[in-house]
Amino acid sequence: MAEKVILLDLFASMFGMRARVALAAKGVQYEYREEDLRNKSQLLLQSNPVHKKIPVLIHNDKPVCESLVIVEYIDEVWNQKYPLLPSHPYQRAQARFWADYIDKKLYAVGRMVWTKSGEELEAAKKEFVEILKQLESELGDKAFFGGESFGFLDVALVTYSTWFHTYETCGGLSIGEHCPKLSEWVKRCLEIDFVSESLPDPAKIYDFALMLRKVFGIDAS
Amino acid sequence: MAEKVILLDLFASMFGMRARVALAAKGVQYEYREEDLRNKSQLLLQSNPVHKKIPVLIHNDKPVCESLVIVEYIDEVWNQKYPLLPSHPYQRAQARFWADYIDKKLYAVGRMVWTKSGEELEAAKKEFVEILKQLESELGDKAFFGGESFGFLDVALVTYSTWFHTYETCGGLSIGEHCPKLSEWVKRCLEIDFVSESLPDPAKIYDFALMLRKVFGIDAS
Missing domain, CATH: 3.40.30.10 (Glutaredoxin)
Known part of the structure; x- marks a missing residue:
């Protein structure tokens, strides 16, 4: 069909x-x-x-x-090519748990990092780094979250890396300084053609965020 | 093993x-x-x-x-007995979508129904009923959310029915009046032995909620 x-x-x-x-x-x-x-x-x-x-x-x-x-x-x-979820139920459960963790935690705090200022920004940055460190700790010394190959949890998180430049620039922080292993993991993901070809340029994300900051009245238009 | x-x-x-x-x-x-x-x-x-x-x-x-x-x-x-998720990917996606909907919506609003008063309670009740109606509409005329047999989405939602008495009594509303088909669905679920035997008595949930209302300072202790 x-x-x-x-x-x-x-x-x-x-x-x-x-x-x-x-x-x-x-x-x-x-x-x-x-x-x-x-x-x-x-x-x-x-x-x-x-x-x-x-x-x-x-x-x-x-x-x-x-x-x-x-x-x-x-x-x-499309189960014939490039399985994303691990095959073992326990590893599948772990991947689902951490993807859910990302959804519950990272988006909202990340948004505060590029939209807030003063004390709110400082609190958001602290929490944001804690969340990334938690994820880095789950990654450990593995090449990818699923182990040797890029999988479900890598998909769930790598898309945030397109916003890292925006978080860093608007929030005034260095993700690589706090989470060097996670930064290396992003580089490894981007070496995979289908990943890098699917993700937008972080500079365009930053322009989009700056446009939204004007719309929200954070920056003068 | x-x-x-x-x-x-x-x-x-x-x-x-x-x-x-x-x-x-x-x-x-x-x-x-x-x-x-x-x-x-x-x-x-x-x-x-x-x-x-x-x-x-x-x-x-x-x-x-x-x-x-x-x-x-x-x-x-334990995949040999009583499959819970549907076998077809599209139906699995639907079941996961609605289970996620329950998690995102129902708990927080339900909690407001049994802990709030005045305008906050009225707003919570309105939203609570809208959520249940949305779920009732997904149920439609099926016996269970998954169709003919009790499955994943039924598991995700039926456990809330043990709190219905508490929502109704603390919030002053009738779920059956707003959602008659959903109430019939609860009865059908409870006719399954392993479901009814796994769920606590709603009267005990109500006692627990009353105890918590005292702890929270809502009711005099």
Whole structure:
């Protein structure tokens, strides 16, 4: 059967990037549709009526929402190539636990790092570094979170690396100084063609963040 | 190999109950250990150093944390009996999406229903009913969320039904009036022996909630 795969996304979304990396890992051809979140498409509103958020993967007219659910779906449907989740139930549980940890912790605190100032910024930076250190500790001396090969948890986290320059510049911190092993892990991930080719230029993310800071009234426009 | 399965739990936790229901569905024998959350055991702190929360499933000395991760783990390890997740990737994605929806929405608002008063309570009740209606709409005319048989999403939600009496009594609302199909679904779930035998008496949950209301200073002690 001819596959029809559409991804409703926003270039700067670390959640959308997860779907892009997973589809690229599997070599799936798809149509990418950039959404304007201030003027969402009818297709987005119909496909994700509950959250009305990107990313949405539409596979043969059926929508799948929520980035980690999408990545598991991609891994299960295109299961012949490049398995992302580990094969052993215990390692699968660990990968799911840490991906959930990223979703519960990293986005909200990261957002504070590039939007807040003063005491709020200092508190956010402290927590942000603690979260990354926790993740670095889980990585340990492994090449990737899953071990020797790039997998589910790597997909879940590597997309944040496109925002590292923004966190560092807006927040005034050095991730590499606090988390050298994690920084090395980012480099290893980016040496994989399908990863680096799926991720946007951090400079463009920074421009996007600066634009949003003006929209939010943080910086003068 | 002899299985050694321990569940660190709290009787009133809808998250812990998910593990209990899933283990019962599979017929897994396990040691239940009730935790005192004001004085957590060393085993709990060691087994879940990140969140320090129940439930934790310890299987042959290896801890698995976070209730939905635990339920998927149980389903994958004891895969010979009573499959919980659907076999088709799309239905699996749907089940995971809605379980995630429950985790993101229901607990926090439900807690407000039994702890708040005045305008805060009214706003919480409105949102609480909207969430349940959204879930009822996903149930539709099916016997269970997964279709003909009790599955993953049923496990994720049915444990909340032990709190319905508390929500209704503290919040002053009738769930059955707003969501008759969902109430019928609860009854169908409770007709399954391993479900009803795994869930605590709603009257005991209510006593527990009243005790907590006193601890929180909501009611005079």
